[in-house]
Amino acid sequence: MAKNDVKVLGAWPSPYVMRPRIALNIKSVNYEFLEETFGSKSELLLQSNPVHKKIPVLIHGDKPICESMIIVEYIDEVWTSGPSILPSDPYDRAIQRFWAAYVDEKWFAAMRGLRSAQGEERKAFLDQVTEGLALLEEAFGKCSKGKAFFGGDRIGLLDIAFGSFLGWLKVTEKVNGVKLLDEAKTPGLVKWAERFCADAAVKNVMPETEKLLEFSKVLAAKMKGAPPPKN
């Protein structure tokens, strides 16, 4: 397939943008990565995602597809000759989708809360994050059935959904001086994280922790300087 038939609009620090890139790598699909400039939105982005105006957007031919996990499922359904990202059994698919939604709606929401919280509020978010990781450790045991990934022998939907947050997880550990993934409490996830980050489909799109840490400082400064939100 010609490279310019498939484009991903995104930015290197975004975990959401990593997801379609990992999926395309799994399927060995060449694509053009169009990087948005931090702080502004291109015409192409505004046209392709008029509802949310957010990255990532996959542009396949002339069709834009939005929402990172919807894009991943689209990629799995279109490029059927590559390895499958979702399992074939409907119940296993439901479990993967359930945990992927949990990671986005509950767990990462708590991680984001941690970023700017202070005192008691910060402790509450930290507890939520840790409890979530305990649940995900248990889910890993059930989904992987002793194999390397949530998806089995190969990276699947839930690996992509959760693994894309590993860069920001490491930044959060450094900034807060805590260990979130811990050999004692989450041994399965510790080993899984190493395998995920080293995987061929992931390693070139996973940002280095140091670079992400620098970026998080730029982001924090920008958020401090931003006008107060409208109530």
Place this chain on the structure above:
Amino acid sequence: MAELKLFRTWSSTFALRVVWALNLKGIQYDTIFEDLSNKSSLLLQYNPIYKKVPVLVHNGKPLVESLLILEYIDETWKQTPLLPEDPSERATARFWAKFGDDKVLLSVWNVFIKQGKDKEEAIVTAQENLGFVERQLTGKKFFNGETIGFVDLAFGWLANLPSVWEEICGVTLIDHEKFPMLSEWIQNFAGAPIIKESWPPRDKLITKYQALHEVYTSKEAPK
């Protein structure tokens, strides 16, 4: 014979999505009505993380989150498909269902519970969101085309709850002039036999939401 149980409440429109999907496909199932102020131990066992309805239990295995349950039903029982076959159409359907749950529902609910300036702002946001939804009906009877599908079921609450809320708080959000296609969709969807037969009783809904409205507006009332 497969064992299928649906945990629901009398009013939950999320649970209704599952009722509609199963009825559209002609699938037999048992219903267990929950009282959310006194949740059964079975419900808590099947949905320990969210503790909510709906829960669909198929041969002892629980499924939660209504849109995920719909996808499971569609993949397990192939008659009367809810999602289209084409991958980009499927992605579009999933996008609009997610937009409905993430943005539209909350924005319409805010019109119902907010007061004063907040209410005015809520109306603007809700109408912007409804505008996006309206345009998806261009040239179509249902979001799915000629027949009811995934996105129609996802937006089913729009064909029932806003009119209840509008009656209670006196604001008409979905008027025929601003949203002609959505208004017509509401008629078509609400009038479809499978849908009509399962609506919760309107008088009970009015009582329930009247009580909720009083709770919210007394909290929000200016001092």
